[in-house]
Amino acid sequence: MRIVLVNPNPMMPPVTPVSLDYLESACSDAGIEVDLVDCPVEPDWSKKLSHVLTEKPILVGVTVRNIDDSYFASRDFSLRRIIPVLEEIKRITQAPICLGGVGFSIFPYEVMEFCDVPYGICGDGEVGLVKLAIALKEKIELETVPGLVWMENGNYRNNAILPVPLEKIDLASRSLIDNGYYFENGGQVGFETKRGCSLNCVYCPEPHIRGKDVRVRNPLNVVEELTNLYNRGIDVFHTCDSEFNCPYSHAVLVCKAIIESGLGSKIKWYAYCSPEYFTEELAYLMRQSGCVGIDFGADHGDNKMLGRLGHGYISDDLIRIRKICLKHNIICMFDLLLGSPGETKISIETTIHLMKKIKPDRVGISLGVRLYPMTPLGRKIIKASKGALSKNRSLFGNLEDNESLLRPIYYCDAVLGEDVEDWLYGIIGDDGPTRI
Ligand code: B12
Ligand code: SF4
Numbered sequence: 136m137r138i139v140l141v142n143p144n145p146m147m148p149p150v151t152p153v154s155l156d157y158l159e160s161a162c163s164d165a166g167i168e169v170d171l172v173d174c175p176v177e178p179d180w181s182k183k184l185s186h187v188l189t190e191k192p193i194l195v196g197v198t199v200r201n202i203d204d205s206y207f208a209s210r211d212f213s214l215r216r217i218i219p220v221l222e223e224i225k226r227i228t229q230a231p232i233c234l235g236g237v238g239f240s241i242f243p244y245e246v247m248e249f250c251d252v253p254y255g256i257c258g259d260g261e262v263g264l265v266k267l268a269i270a271l272k273e274k275i276e277l278e279t280v281p282g283l284v285w286m287e288n289g290n291y292r293n294n295a296i297l298p299v300p301l302e303k304i305d306l307a308s309r310s311l312i313d314n315g316y317y318f319e320n321g322g323q324v325g326f327e328t329k330r331g332c333s334l335n336c337v338y339c340p341e342p343h344i345r346g347k348d349v350r351v352r353n354p355l356n357v358v359e360e361l362t363n364l365y366n367r368g369i370d371v372f373h374t375c376d377s378e379f380n381c382p383y384s385h386a387v388l389v390c391k392a393i394i395e396s397g398l399g400s401k402i403k404w405y406a407y408c409s410p411e412y413f414t415e416e417l418a419y420l421m422r423q424s425g426c427v428g429i430d431f432g433a434d435h436g437d438n439k440m441l442g443r444l445g446h447g448y449i450s451d452d453l454i455r456i457r458k459i460c461l462k463h464n465i466i467c468m469f470d471l472l473l474g475s476p477g478e479t480k481i482s483i484e485t486t487i488h489l490m491k492k493i494k495p496d497r498v499g500i501s502l503g504v505r506l507y508p509m510t511p512l513g514r515k516i517i518k519a520s521k522g523a524l525s526k527n528r529s530l531f532g533n534l535e536d537n538e539s540l541l542r543p544i545y546y547c548d549a550v551l552g553e554d555v556e557d558w559l560y561g562i563i564g565d566d567g568p569t570r571i
Pocket of ligand 1: 144146147148149150151153154155157158195196197198199200201202203204205206233234235236237238240255256258259260261263264323324325326327339340341345373374375376377
């Protein structure tokens with residue numbers, strides 16, 4: 136049995152479709168042959184599609200990583216840009232298309248409708264994809280496929296999402312994707328140590344799509360994966376966990392396993408971390424295991440705003456983290472999220488002054504928050520807007536015929552005034568801002 140996997144991601148710089156490497160491992164364990172069309176890598180992806188689709192596969196799996204760039208300043212609805220790839224697949228073959236991926240799992244029904252495809256799998260794909268391929272081939276009931284969404288008699292049906300037993304499965308091979316291409320053109324190759332997030336940030340869809348119960352990988356399998364990639368010349372990585380340090384105990388085990396393998400002095404890696412569970416012990420272990428940079432989802436420097444955003448840390452923790460990173464020679468980046476409900480020019484000033492005082496190596500600023508309907512913040516704002524999003528002066532983006540919020544809508548508190556962007560650049564001053 137054979138399937139085709141397609142990565143249509145149009146966003147630059149290119150990032151490794153880690154998902155397809157992991158899905159291929161599961162298919163190969165089940166004896167399913169996989170052909171790949173990785174559009175960013177192919178000089179002519181439509182030619183490659185024609186080639187691999189000449190002989191009809193049992194299905195064509197397409198990964199949908201991003202819906203949009205989640206960035207108020209640029210507002211790229213990138214889902215639109217994968218349509219030409221889907222059209223080309225439909226033109227060449229009658230094989231059914233199945234979507235999956237983190238972007239897909241945020242808006243499964245809306246994405247299936249927008250892309251006009253018959254199948255999608257929400258959540259982890261390793262078991263679902265294999266079961267769907269078998270169900271289609273052997274004409275077994277689709278109810279056996281975890282996470283599947285499909286259309287029957289004009290209505291969508293869906294099966295419960297079943298997380299895969301991550302600790303037990305082997306994802307180390309990484310042999311489908313040309314990871315060397317991504318290393319050369321994107322600078323880092325992704326790897327995952329866990330799935331899910333148990334924290335409660337009011338704007339974030341990740342606990343909903345990846346699960347609130349965090350599932351962890353066997354640290355030895357993570358080391359095996361890094362070793363396989365290192366042996367192919369790749370030595371700079373980025374974690375694909377929601378937050379590497381949650382749960383803390385597993386982060387410690389992964390670092391210790393990398394150190395014990397001897398890889399720590401050979402590789403460099405970067406991670407997303409939450410400021411909530413970060414200690415000197417972890418910084419030491421991360422540095423010893425090769426981590427050279429951490430991007431903290433700090434969000435804010437004003438304690439009231441940190442509380443409103445659902446965080447369990449305060450601004451003093453950011454000061455502490457900055458000191459720890461300096462001591463352990465880890466590049467420290469703080470990502471800020473400004474403009475959410477309750478924001479004032481004073482709370483923004485407090486935050487910018489804090490950043491200027493503690494001087495992280497980098498500060499990323501997002502002014503305006505991408506809203507998702509399944510988050511506490513999204514629900515609150517939709518309710519308050521009483522069906523008339525376009526009348527809410529704090530909302531920006533695609534406000535007409537977009538109740539699902541598939542096309543991005545951003546909240547930037549009207550209290551801040553229309554000049555807020557220029558004002559913000561003014562208070563950042565000559566601190567080297569790059570405007571997008
Ligand atoms: C790590 C990460 C990054 C790193 C990647 C590093 C690297 N070298 O890999 C960096 C910092 C570079 C990055 C960049 C961006 N990112 Co990012 N990133 C993530 C993160 C945390 C993990 C993604 C990942 O690779 N996961 C690991 C893989 C294995 O999981 P997966 O892709 O979901 O695949 C599984 C399932 O979804 C499913 N599956 C996947 N494909 C398919 C296909 C089929 C057919 C099936 C059946 C199943 C299936 O099976 C897989 C295995 O179980 C996610 C959030 C999250 N927790 O998922 C955000 C996330 C995807 N990023 C996001 C965004 C917005 C971006 C940027 C656009 C930011 C920007 N403005 O520049 C860029 C886009 C870059 C690009 N070229 O695409 C958003 C997308 C939201 C949206 N509305 O679309 C997310 C969801 C974060 C968020 N909470 O907002 N990102
Ligand atoms: S922002 Fe990070 S810590 Fe907060 S819920 Fe999302 S993934 Fe979890």
